[in-house]
Each structure stands twice: as C-alpha cells, then as structure tokens.
Amino acid sequence: MPSPAEFHAQVDAGDGNLRLAGDCRTTDLGALEASLLAWTKAGARSIDLSSAGRFDIGPAWVLKRAFADTATAPEIQGPLPSHFTYLDELLHGASARTPAAASMEQESPTLVRMGRALETRGENWFEALTYGGKLITTAGTAWTSWKRLRIPSIVRHAYETGYQAVPVVAVIAFLISVISAYIGAQQLRPYGGEIFTVDIVAIGVLRELGVLLTAIMVAGRTGSAYAAELGVMKLNDEVDALESMGIDPYEVLVLPRILGLVIALPLLTIVADFMGLLGGAMLTRYLIDLPWPQFFTRLDEAIAPTTFWAGLVKAPVFGLLIGLTGTLRGLQVRESSRELGRLTTVAVVQSIFLVILADALFAILFLEIDF
Numbered sequence: 001m002p003s004p005a006e007f008h009a010q011v012d013a014g015d016g017n018l019r020l021a022g023d024c025r026t027t028d029l030g031a032l033e034a035s036l037l038a039w040t041k042a043g044a045r046s047i048d049l050s051s052a053g054r055f056d057i058g059p060a061w062v063l064k065r066a067f068a069d070t071a072t073a074p075e076i077q078g079p080l081p082s083h084f085t086y087l088d089e090l091l092h093g094a095s096a097r098t099p100a101a102a103s104m105e106q107e108s109p110t111l112v113r114m115g116r117a118l119e120t121r122g123e124n125w126f127e128a129l130t131y132g133g134k135l136i137t138t139a140g141t142a143w144t145s146w147k148r149l150r151i152p153s154i155v156r157h158a159y160e161t162g163y164q165a166v167p168v169v170a171v172i173a174f175l176i177s178v179i180s181a182y183i184g185a186q187q188l189r190p191y192g193g194e195i196f197t198v199d200i201v202a203i204g205v206l207r208e209l210g211v212l213l214t215a216i217m218v219a220g221r222t223g224s225a226y227a228a229e230l231g232v233m234k235l236n237d238e239v240d241a242l243e244s245m246g247i248d249p250y251e252v253l254v255l256p257r258i259l260g261l262v263i264a265l266p267l268l269t270i271v272a273d274f275m276g277l278l279g280g281a282m283l284t285r286y287l288i289d290l291p292w293p294q295f296f297t298r299l300d301e302a303i304a305p306t307t308f309w310a311g312l313v314k315a316p317v318f319g320l321l322i323g324l325t326g327t328l329r330g331l332q333v334r335e336s337s338r339e340l341g342r343l344t345t346v347a348v349v350q351s352i353f354l355v356i357l358a359d360a361l362f363a364i365l366f367l368e369i370d371f
Contacts, residue, residue, distance in 0.1 A: 009035035016043030021051035024059040032059050036066045049078035124332075131328050135258075138250040150256050157260025161222045162267050168221075169214050173272035176213060177205055177279035185287050194288040198295055199302040201280030206303060210272040211311045212359055215318035218265060219351035223326040226257055227347035230330025231340040239331070254331075258323035265319035269312055306371055314362050318355050325351045 007022040009031055018039040024032055039047070044066075055063070067074065142149045184200040230253060233239050242249045277299070284290040329347035333340050365371075 007031065011035055011038045011042060013038070013042045016045035017048065018044075018046070019048040019051070021053075023053035024055045026056045026058045029059055029062060032062055036062065040066070040069070044074050046075035046077065049076065049080065052078060127332060128328060131331065134250050135254060135324075138248060138255055142251065142255060148251060150252065153252075153256035154259045154263070157257050158264045159260075161218065161261050162264030165218065165221060165264075165268060166271055169217060169268050169272050170275045172213055172217060173205070173210060173275040174279040176209055177201055177276035178283045180204055180209070181280045181283040182287065185284070189288075194284075195290070195298060197284055197288065198280070198290075198298040201284075202277065202299050202302050203307060205276035205280070206273055206307045207310050208359070210276050211269045211314050211318065212355070214268045214272045215265065215315070215322065215355045216352055218261070218268065218319070219322045219355060220348055222261060223322045223351040224344050224348045226323065226326030227330040227333075227344040228340065230254075230327055231333035231343060234331060234333045235337065235340065254327045257327055258320065261323040262316050262319040265322075266312055266315040269315040273308070273311065310366055310371055314359065317358055317362075321354045321358060322351045325354060 007024050007028040008020070010019045010021075011017070012019075016039070018035060020032075020035075181197055181201045184197045185194050188194050188196055230239070233253070239249045239253070242252060281292060281295045284295055285292060326347045329343040329350075333343055
C-alpha cells in the first residue's frame with residue numbers, strides 16, 4: 001500500500017492563487033486553515049487542486065466552507081475532493097459554491113429561486129401523497145381488525161381535545177353571540193324589527209358561527225399540539241425507534257389523534273351552539289326586554305329542522321382536516337427545532353385555511369340542495 005504523499009500548500013499573494021498538493025489528513029488541518037486564511041486575504045481568485053491527493057472529511061469540510069465564504073466563486077483547477085458530494089447530501093443541498101453553480105446564481109437568481117420553490121413544492125406533494133397512502137392503509141387494516149384500533153389512545157386524545165377545550169370554546173361562543181345580537185338589535189331598531197334579532201343569532205350560531213369558531217380554536221390549540229408532539233418525536237428518533245421494533249407509527253401515533261379529534265369536534269360544536277343561544281337570549285332580555293319564553297318561541301319559529309344539522313355535519317370534516325394537517329406537518333420535521341417551529345406555524349395556518357375553504361364549499365353545496 002503506497003504511503004500518503006506529504007501535504008503542501010502554497011499561496012501566491014500577487015495572483016490570489018492557492019496550490020494544494022499531496023494528501024490532506026486531519027493532522028494537516030492547521031496548515032490548511034492557515035493557507036486558506038492567507039489565500040482569502042490575497043483575494044481568493046483561484047485554487048489549484050490538480051496535484052492534490054486524498055482529503056479526509058474534516059479538511060474537505062474546511063475547504064468547502066472556505067468556498068462558501070468567498071465573496072466571488074474562485075476558479076478551480078483539478079477535481080474537487082470526493083467528500084464534497086457526501087457533504088452536499090448530508091446538508092440537503094448546501095451550496096458548494098462551485099463555479100457553475102455560482103455563475104447560475106449570479107446570472108439567473110430569479111430562475112434559481114423558482115426552481116428551488118418548485119422542487120420544494122414537489123417534495124411536499126410527494127410527502128403528502130405518501131402520508132395519505134400510509135394512513136389509508138393503516139385505517140383499512142384497523143377497520144378490518146378492531147383489535148388494532150387503540151381505543152384507550154383514541155379516548156385520551158378525544159378527552160384532551162374536547163373536554164379540556166370546553167371552557168375556552170364556551171366563553172368565545174358566548175361572547176361572539178352577544179356581539180352578534182347587539183349589532184343585529186342596533187341595526188333593526190330603527191325599523192321596529194328587534195324581534196328578528198333572535199333569527200340572526202339562531203341561524204348564525206347554529207349554521208356557521210358555532211362550528212366555524214370551534215374549528216378555528218381547535219386548529220390553533222390542537223393542530224399546533226399535534227404538529228409539535230410528532231415533530232419532537234421525529235427529532236428524538238422516537239418514530240424511527242417504533243419502526244425498528246416493527247410497530248406502525250401511523251397506527252400508534254397518527255390514527256388515534258385524528259379519530260379523537262373527529263369525535264371531539266362535534267361535541268364541542270354542540271357546546272358552542274348552546275352557549276351561543278344562551279348569550280343571545282341573555283342579551284335580548286337585557287337590550288330589548290324580550291322575555292325568555294318569547295325568545296324560545298321565536299327561536300322555534302325561526303329555525304328549520306335542518307338548521308342545527310347543517311352546522312353539526314361540518315364538524316367531523318373540519319376535525320379530519322385539522323388532524324390530517326397537524327400530523328402531516330409534525331411528521332415532516334427532520335432537521336432542527338427551528339424547522340419544528342416553522343412547521344407548527346404552517347400546520348395552524350393551513351388548518352384554518354382548509355377549514356374556511358371547506359365551510360365555503362359546504363355553503364355552496366347546501367345552497368344547491370336547499371339544505
């Protein structure tokens with residue numbers, strides 16, 4: 001086996017050229033860093049690697065970092081160290097600042113950004129499709145074998161999502177109903193139609209406000225919690241540990257959370273509807289001196305039999321959307337706690353957007369079928 005060639009580094013201060021020769025081992029890091037510092041001060045115009053031999057991964061990383069820190073891409077003569085490819089894969093495409101890549105970024109920065117955005121979007125769609133396929137497979141297996149459906153875990157998540165959220169949902173629904181009733185009464189008073197405030201409160205709360213506000217609050221409270229919990233598990237390699245033991249993480253971590261949310265959200269919607277009607281009744285009693293028996297008589301006249309169900313039928317769909325978004329974003333965490341925070345925020349924003357979009361589609365559907 002041939003002995004390694006001795007490492008040499010020579011800097012030409014006038015031309016800004018650095019010439020490296022021989023094998024650069026970890027023990028040569030000091031000499032390499034000193035030569036790179038002198039090369040940077042000389043302008044870092046070019047580097048000659050034609051006589052360089054093998055680079056250990058430590059010196060290769062120092063050289064790669066020096067390329068990234070230069071103001072302009074240096075001219076490179078000879079092949080780059082083989083470790084550069086590994087470091088690029090390890091860092092998920094961190095820039096090696098090769099002349100071709102630097103030239104492309106300088107000449108077409110907009111095109112490069114568009115390409116990277118499209119690549120990221122494509123990866124996200126692929127991950128979403130993979131997630132959906134695995135979840136459907138897991139749900140189908142659990143449907144055919146009830147023993148694999150983890151009932152205690154589903155009940156626990158339904159309790160945390162539903163029962164523990166009752167106070168905040170009740171208070172918000174009550175206050176929103178009071179505000180709606182107050183505005184309605186003030187607008188109808190000049191026309192002597194204060195009695196129709198009951199119609200505004202009842203139809204608004206039962207069809208839209210109750211379920212929509214509940215879903216938005218659950219998206220902020222539970223959607224972020226799902227993303228954060230699964231993200232921390234990904235960072236701690238707990239999900240990989242389950243897979244190494246032959247346990248399906250979708251069966252243990254994902255499906256119980258989604259089912260718990262689908263069960264809890266309709267129950268929270270019923271609470272929000274009740275508190276919303278209570279708030280409207282209290283305000284009309286105070287503002288327009290409407291007795292409670294008359295309020296409930298007008299309530300019975302104002303709402304159709306389908307009014308309550310038009311709001312309640314949306315709740316499981318909203319719960320499904322929030323659960324899918326939160327768990328998907330949590331499983332996408334890979335690199336750092338910074339990415340965990342970003343994806344948690346993305347989960348909340350996307351959950352609220354999907355809930356409002358689904359509510360708009362339900363409104364169009366109900367209008368078409370006269371529901």
